[in-house]
Amino acid sequence: MSTPHVGGDAPRTDGDEAEETDLVVVGAGPTGLFAAYYAGFRGLTVAVVDSLPELGGQVTAMYPEKQILDVAGFPSIKGRDLVAGLVEQAATAKPTYVLGRTATTLTTDDGGITLGLDDGTAVRGRALLITAGIGTFTARHLPAGEGWLGKGLDFFVPSFAPYAGKDVVVVGGGDSALDWAIHLEPLADSVTLVHRRAQFRAHENSVARLRASSARIITDAEVTELRGDSWLAEVDVAHDGTTETLPAQQLVAALGFVADLGPIQQWGITTQKRHIVVDDTMATNLPRVYAAGDVTDHPGKVRLIAVGFGEAATAVNNLVPVIHPGAHVFPGHSSEGS
Ligand SMILES: Cc1cc2nc3c(=O)[nH]c(=O)nc-3n(C[C@H](O)[C@H](O)[C@H](O)COP(=O)(O)OP(=O)(O)OC[C@H]3O[C@@H](n4cnc5c(N)ncnc54)[C@H](O)[C@@H]3O)c2cc1C
Numbered sequence: 052m053s054t055p056h057v058g059g060d061a062p063r064t065d066g067d068e069a070e071e072t073d074l075v076v077v078g079a080g081p082t083g084l085f086a087a088y089y090a091g092f093r094g095l096t097v098a099v100v101d102s103l104p105e106l107g108g109q110v111t112a113m114y115p116e117k118q119i120l121d122v123a124g125f126p127s128i129k130g131r132d133l134v135a136g137l138v139e140q141a142a143t144a145k146p147t148y149v150l151g152r153t154a155t156t157l158t159t160d161d162g163g164i165t166l167g168l169d170d171g172t173a174v175r176g177r178a179l180l181i182t183a184g185i186g187t188f189t190a191r192h193l194p195a196g197e198g199w200l201g202k203g204l205d206f207f208v209p210s211f212a213p214y215a216g217k218d219v220v221v222v223g224g225g226d227s228a229l230d231w232a233i234h235l236e237p238l239a240d241s242v243t244l245v246h247r248r249a250q251f252r253a254h255e256n257s258v259a260r261l262r263a264s265s266a267r268i269i270t271d272a273e274v275t276e277l278r279g280d281s282w283l284a285e286v287d288v289a290h291d292g293t294t295e296t297l298p299a300q301q302l303v304a305a306l307g308f309v310a311d312l313g314p315i316q317q318w319g320i321t322t323q324k325r326h327i328v329v330d331d332t333m334a335t336n337l338p339r340v341y342a343a344g345d346v347t348d349h350p351g352k353v354r355l356i357a358v359g360f361g362e363a364a365t366a367v368n369n370l371v372p373v374i375h376p377g378a379h380v381f382p383g384h385s386s387e388g389s
Contacts, residue, residue, distance in 0.1 A: 072098040072147065073374050074367070075166055075176035077154045077315075080108020082344025082359035083182035084137035089367040091144020093382055095374065098174055099146050100166065102153035102187045107134035109184060109345075110356075113227065113308075115209050116234065122356055133356075149174065153187060157318040157340070164339055177374045180366055181320075181327060181335070181342040182359070186312035193222060193304035195274050195286075203283025204302050214239050218298040220286055221245070222274055223305035229253035231303055233260050242266040243297055245288055247273050269295075277302065312346070323348050333366035339373060341366040 074090045076083045079101035090097035105111050107130075110119075115131040122128055128136075149168070156167035163177040190206030200206070208214070208231045219239040221232040224246035230253075236242045244261065249270045251258050261268065272290035277283055277299075286299045312325045321328045321336045326348035333341045343366040344359035352358075371378045 071163065072096045072174065072176045074098075074178050074180060074370065075100065075164065075174050076180045076182055077101075077166065078108065078182035078184055078344070078346070079103070079106045079148065079150070080182060080184045080344065080359070081110060081133070081137055081356045082184070082363050083108070083180075084134070084141045085360050086180055086182055086343060086363035086367050087141040087144050087146040088137075089144075089364055089382075091141070091146070092385060093367060093371050095144075095367075095371070097144050097146045098149060098176065099141075100149040100152055100154050100168065100174060102151070102169075104151045106138055106148065106150070107131075109188070110134055111209070112188065112207055114230075116211060117230065119356065123360075153314070154183075155314045157337075159337055159339055178339040178341070178370050180363075180370065181315065181340065181346055182344045182363065183312065183315055183342075184345040185310035186315070186325070186346075188308045188310045190304070190308050191306040193274065193302075193306060195276055196302070196304055199277050199283060199302070202281065203279065203300055204277065204304060206304055206306075206308075208235070208303055211235060211238060214301050216240050217300040219243070219301045219303065220274065220288075220297060220299040221303045221305060223303075223307070224248060224251045224253060225305065225307060226253045226257065227307075228303075228305035229257035229261055231305060232266050233257060233264065235303075236261075236264045236266045239301075241298075243288075243299075244268045245272050245274055246270050274302070315346075326352075332369035333362055334369065341370055 073095035074097045076086050076099045079099045087097050087099050110130040117130050118127045153169040154166050155169050158165045164179045166174045196204045214235045215238045218241045219235050220243045221228050222245045232242050232244045272288050274286050275289045276287040278285050285296050288295050327342040327346050329342050329347045329349050333343050343362035345354045368380050368382050
């Protein structure tokens with residue numbers, strides 16, 4: 052078995068020899084990161100695999116600048132700050148992060164599990180926790196934007212600063228498109244929202260806020276061409292039977308994303324409508340394989356960060372006696388060791 056490389060800016064564990072990890076986690080979203088902390092708290096070694104190059108799952112990829120209002124203990128916290136806190140907390144477990152790699156195959160045996168990755172490497176563990184959220188997600192592409200990614204075209208807005216003083220065109224009619232247009236309007240030179248329909252899918256409040264701002268809204272319209280030398284300079288927008296050219300140094304194509312549980316559905320795990328069925332302990336139908344967070348399905352399931360945290364704690368604590376027979380499920384109180 053080859054040793055997977057530890058990628059990204061995350062803490063790393065060096066070493067040429069592959070060592071068996073107690074717990075392998077698939078998915079470095081909020082649930083996987085909190086699970087990594089808990090694994091460390093329970094004395095387990097842990098490796099976390101994610102197909103994205105950065106930690107934080109949906110939060111980092113889709114809304115790092117948004118305020119989250121429903122994480123217990125934080126009346127309001129920016130997405131990226133929540134992830135930073137989770138990463139700091141997880142660091143106590145000294146996790147091995149395997150980023151930019153998709154888990155493609157799973158084999159289980161009496162002693163543990165082997166997870167095959169898309170680069171041909173594999174990770175061996177004594178148990179597996181799947182915190183894969185909605186699966187791997189990729190942005191829906193803007194047909195006219197072919198070849199412009201990284202040259203003025205973005206699918207996500209990870210930070211607002213690069214848009215300051217620019218002419219920005221945002222394409223889309225959903226919550227992300229409207230949110231980004233609203234947030235960029237005060238700092239950009241101009242913001243134009245281009246939507247191919249007359250009706251928006253976004254929250255009414257967002258539509259009202261954008262209409263009340265200086266942003267221009269063009270509906271029943273389509274971006275048909277991007278132009279510029281080495282960087283985007285202008286875009287063509289077809290609407291009302293004509294084509295208008297707008298100055299644009301930045302274009303955000305917020306057309307949604309395609310989520311794919313993909314290979315996980317081939318692992319022999321019982322799923323229901325692209326979610327993994329778990330019992331009260333977060334165990335799946337496969338031995339030594341548990342799941343937590345958005346990816347799970349059970350009666351009363353609610354897909355929220357707060358719920359993922361609870362499920363991570365339940366899963367890891369119930370996994371401990373599986374890895375170390377005779378160990379207790381209840382971890383004791385963390386405050387007792389402080
Ligand atoms: C715009 C938006 C706003 C939101 N606002 C809130 C909010 O205010 N409050 C709230 O509670 N929730 C909110 N949510 C939902 C919240 O983000 C999710 O509930 C949360 O991210 C779930 O965390 P998770 O760790 O279970 O999964 P995810 O965050 O989806 O992370 C799963 C990770 O698994 C990885 N992965 C999947 N399959 C594989 C594979 N085969 N191999 C390797 N890696 C894999 C993915 O790349 C991903 O990084 C919001 C969601 C969106 C899109």
